[in-house]
Amino acid sequence: xxxxxxxxxxxxxxxxxxxxxxxxxxxxxxxxxxxxxxxxxxxxxxxxxxxxxxxxxxxxxxxxxxxxxxxxxxxxxxxxxxxxxxxxxxxxxxxxxxxxxxxxxxxxxxxxxxxxxxxxxxxxxxxxxxxxxxxxxxxxxxxxxxxxxxxxxxxxxxxxxxxxxxxxxxxxxx
Amino acid sequence: xxxxxxxxxxxxxxxxxxxxxxxxxxxxxxxxxxxxxxxxxxxxxxxxxxxxxxxxxxxxxxxxxxxxxxxxxxxxxxxxxxxxxxxxxxxxxxxxxxxxxxxxxxxxxxxxxxxxxxxxxxxxxxxxxxxxxxxxxxxxxxxxxxxxxxxxxxxxxxxxxxxxxxxxxxxxxxxxxxxxxxxxxxxxxxxxxxxxxxxxxxxxxxxxxxxxxxxxxxxxxxxxxxxxxxxxxxxxxxxxxxxxxxxxxxxxxxxxxxxxxxxxxxxxxxxxxxxxxxxxxxxxxxxxxxxxxxxxxxxxxxxxxxxxxxxxxxxxxxxxxxxxxxxxxxxxxxxxxxxxxxxxxxxxxxxxxxxxxxxxxxxxxxxxxxxxxxxxxxxxxxxxxxxxxxxxxxxxxxxxxxxxxxxxxxxxxxxxxxxxxxxxxxxxxxxxxxxxxxxxxxxxxxxxxxxxxxxxxxxxxxxxxxxxxxxxxxxxxxxxxxxxxxxxxxxxxxxxxxxxxxxxxxxxxxxxxxxxxxxxxxxxxxxxxxxxxxxxxxxxxxxxxxxxxxxxxxxxxxxxxxxxxxxxxxxxxxxxxxxxxxxxxxxxxxxxxxxxxxxxxxxxxxxxxxxxxxxxxxxxxxxxxxxxxxxxxxxxx
Numbered sequence: 153x154x155x156x157x158x159x160x161x162x163x164x165x166x167x168x169x170x171x172x173x174x175x176x177x178x179x180x181x182x183x184x185x186x187x188x189x190x191x192x193x194x195x196x197x198x199x200x201x202x203x204x205x206x207x208x209x210x211x212x213x214x215x216x217x218x219x220x221x222x223x224x225x226x227x228x229x230x231x232x233x234x235x236x237x238x239x240x241x242x243x244x245x246x247x248x249x250x251x252x253x254x255x256x257x258x259x260x261x262x263x264x265x266x267x268x269x270x271x272x273x274x275x276x277x278x279x280x281x282x283x284x285x286x287x288x289x290x291x292x293x294x295x296x297x298x299x300x301x302x303x304x305x306x307x308x309x310x311x312x313x314x315x316x317x318x319x320x321x322x323x324x325x326x
Numbered sequence: 327x328x329x330x331x332x333x334x335x336x337x338x339x340x341x342x343x344x345x346x347x348x349x350x351x352x353x354x355x356x357x358x359x360x361x362x363x364x365x366x367x368x369x370x371x372x373x374x375x376x377x378x379x380x381x382x383x384x385x386x387x388x389x390x391x392x393x394x395x396x397x398x399x400x401x402x403x404x405x406x407x408x409x410x411x412x413x414x415x416x417x418x419x420x421x422x423x424x425x426x427x428x429x430x431x432x433x434x435x436x437x438x439x440x441x442x443x444x445x446x447x448x449x450x451x452x453x454x455x456x457x458x459x460x461x462x463x464x465x466x467x468x469x470x471x472x473x474x475x476x477x478x479x480x481x482x483x484x485x486x487x488x489x490x491x492x493x494x495x496x497x498x499x500x501x502x503x504x505x506x507x508x509x510x511x512x513x514x515x516x517x518x519x520x521x522x523x524x525x526x527x528x529x530x531x532x533x534x535x536x537x538x539x540x541x542x543x544x545x546x547x548x549x550x551x552x553x554x555x556x557x558x559x560x561x562x563x564x565x566x567x568x569x570x571x572x573x574x575x576x577x578x579x580x581x582x583x584x585x586x587x588x589x590x591x592x593x594x595x596x597x598x599x600x601x602x603x604x605x606x607x608x609x610x611x612x613x614x615x616x617x618x619x620x621x622x623x624x625x626x627x628x629x630x631x632x633x634x635x636x637x638x639x640x641x642x643x644x645x646x647x648x649x650x651x652x653x654x655x656x657x658x659x660x661x662x663x664x665x666x667x668x669x670x671x672x673x674x675x676x677x678x679x680x681x682x683x684x685x686x687x688x689x690x691x692x693x694x695x696x697x698x699x700x701x702x703x704x705x706x707x708x709x710x711x712x713x714x715x716x717x718x719x720x721x722x723x724x725x726x727x728x729x730x731x732x733x734x735x736x737x738x739x740x741x742x743x744x745x746x747x748x749x750x751x752x753x754x755x756x757x758x759x760x761x762x763x764x765x766x767x768x769x770x771x772x773x774x775x776x777x778x779x780x781x782x783x784x785x786x787x788x789x790x791x792x793x794x795x796x797x798x799x800x801x802x803x804x805x806x807x808x809x810x811x812x813x814x815x816x817x818x819x820x821x822x823x824x825x826x827x828x829x830x831x832x833x834x835x836x837x838x839x840x841x842x843x844x845x846x847x848x849x850x851x852x853x854x855x856x857x858x859x860x861x862x863x864x865x866x867x868x869x870x871x872x873x874x875x876x877x878x879x880x881x882x883x884x885x886x887x888x889x890x891x892x893x894x895x896x897x898x899x900x901x902x903x904x905x906x907x908x909x910x911x912x913x914x915x916x917x918x919x920x921x922x923x924x925x926x927x928x929x930x931x932x933x934x935x936x937x938x939x940x941x942x943x944x945x946x947x948x949x950x951x952x953x954x955x956x957x958x959x960x961x962x963x
Contacts, residue, residue: 169356201351209359263336286336316332
């Protein structure tokens with residue numbers, strides 16, 4: 153963590169409005185990008201990121217510099233995404249009109265399918281997948297964020313690969 | 327789909343930040359930030375539990391709103407709500423209390439004697455159907471996309487749910503078979519049935535009783551309980567006749583005046599020089615094996631196999647799950663307790679690293695290689711064999727090379743759900759072994775006795791028993807158990823009719839309850855018009871026992887016959903074994919709610935079993951005595 157970032161966080165914790173504003177501005181892109189990959193949907197990602205920003209305002213005082221700020225932020229976004237998921241009524245999401253019309257459509261749909269399948273594999277699988285393959289973190293970093301052992305992350309990814317390779321038909325154009 | 331493709335997929339996700347959205351978020355965050363700071367200023371010094379400092383949901387929770395509803399208005403309303411809530415909790419509590427015993431009482435074992443009696447349904451209930459609905463929705467999305475944009479329509483098969491749902495969920499079905507009725511000798515003097523060496527019912531009953539419940543009545547099959555135990559009948563004298571028949575007549579313990587006729591068949595034990603065996607059990611203990619018809623059956627099968635080995639043979643156990651490991655270094659079979667203890671310790675859990683396990687097993691087998699003996703790996707798995715295999719072809723090649731070194735591989739498949747038959751077949755063929763699917767212990771017996779060593783084999787097949795009762799000596803008879811194995815009288819001499827097989831060293835017991843002529847214990851009343859008086863000839867015989875069997879490699883059947891004398895001359899050992907079998911049969915009848923046992927009770931079964939325990943080298947009978955006690959407790963509840 154750079155000296156400068158630590159200083160900004162400290163000032164925000166003491167109630168410095170500008171410092172906090174700066175902090176949010178700086179990290180918004182990273183949070184949003186992660187939320188996008190986690191949820192597979194821009195609209196949802198915007199909502200979740202906004203919730204995460206609000207949560208950040210409430211809980212910035214609880215950051216104790218024990219881990220990297222980014223690690224802490226990932227955890228925050230994951231928690232928000234989970235809360236957001238559980239607050240969604242079934243059927244509210246995934247209607248046909250929800251299909252984005254950008255030229256990225258097929259990748260998005262496929263990504264959502266993959267995420268959905270991985271989600272059904274159990275708790276923590278989706279988190280591990282997005283952190284390692286989506287965000288390019290190492291297994292150790294992902295393990296630190298998810299507060300599990302490194303081997304657990306490795307095993308989850310192995311399991312995901314195994315099952316996906318068994319399930320996605322060859323010839324699917326990715 | 328590999329890592330690259332997944333990464334690529336993530337990378338193609340459009341994550342460019344929308345400026346407006348960012349503005350909104352920052353504004354919202356700042357607003358919250360201001361509010362938090364404001365609260366801080368208003369309550370500067372407080373360090374204790376202050377509601378405002380706690381993280382709260384955006385809106386008051388439902389619980390809080392309800393509490394406010396009660397407390398904010400007048401207290402009478404509060405009392406009303408309180409009373410309603412208490413009543414609701416009470417009703418729920420009673421409901422749960424009523425549900426618990428029935429639900430858990432039904433959780434049961436899938437192992438079945440012949441598969442047809444039991445159908446188990448693996449439960450992937452609401453969860454899977456949700457998943458299914460979900461994936462079909464996604465597939466619909468995909469095909470919608472394809473119609474407008476012209477890319478491949480594809481559908482992904484749904485996940486089969488997490489491992490934890492691989493449990494039988496108490497929906498085992500048992501065909502209800504009525505117990506054999508009492509028959510009049512004058513009306514139907516001949517009784518015919520096939521022998522049965524299955525023992526699955528005993529495991530099922532044991533499992534239920536150990537859980538503290540009486541088993542379903544339909545799950546109790548008397549002959550399977552009786553035949554679970556090895557009996558110490560004398561061995562046949564020579565090889566020309568593959569088994570000895572031992573007939574014993576006892577007084578019926580549950581009905582004064584009646585007699586029990588025991589027919590004990592002891593299969594011929596393999597003798598003479600037999601090559602030594604070096605066997606490595608390679609057992610799958612991954613999470614998916616955690617099902618009653620998988621790992622427990624594997625253990626039973628391995629025990630069965632163990633009984634067929636000689637003291638100087640060597641056994642090792644390798645397990646694989648997340649990682650492969652040696653549970654038991656090569657151990658001579660004379661240390662049976664050590665091997666059994668190692669088997670009993672096994673528990674299922676984790677993923678499956680079959681390839682590593684196979685390598686380890688070969689290493690162990692080769693370390694104990696016996697030049698002129700049987701060197702074999704016995705792989706038991708439910709088919710999950712996929713972690714760590716780079717290439718299935720490579721694995722097959724490995725097994726094939728090892729075969730040339732003299733170590734063979736047999737594959738035993740267990741359970742249902744994800745059994746990979748083709749892979750198992752391929753491995754076994756390449757390993758010079760047989761791929762067998764084991765759904766019952768009878769099957770395990772068949773497979774393991776034939777396969778474990780080249781000299782182990784079934785000694786007779788299609789074994790049928792026919793008893794003709796003498797009307798001069800017996801007025802009524804009843805066959806205990808074997809309801810599902812009854813044959814028509816004429817089938818006895820028909821060699822085309824299939825019947826049960828008997829393995830080396832196996833013992834089979836059948837029991838008839840008879841009412842001798844003149845006894846007042848008959849259930850049928852006398853006939854007013856009388857039948858013609860039976861001839862007094864041969865009144866010292868209760869009946870005539872006939873036994874038909876085929877040698878394993880013959881198609882024509884052979885016949886053994888002997889009379890059942892009223893004055894039976896049994897040795898004390900055979901008498902003891904017959905009494906123990908009686909205790910088991912009585913216990914089975916109690917469990918199945920049989921109407922013929924009268925006032926006989928669990929305590930009587932307990933006494934009878936305890937006083938006839940015999941040597942009980944493996945502790946089976948001691949375990950049975952515990953089961954009677956458990957049944958007594960469960961029955962009282």
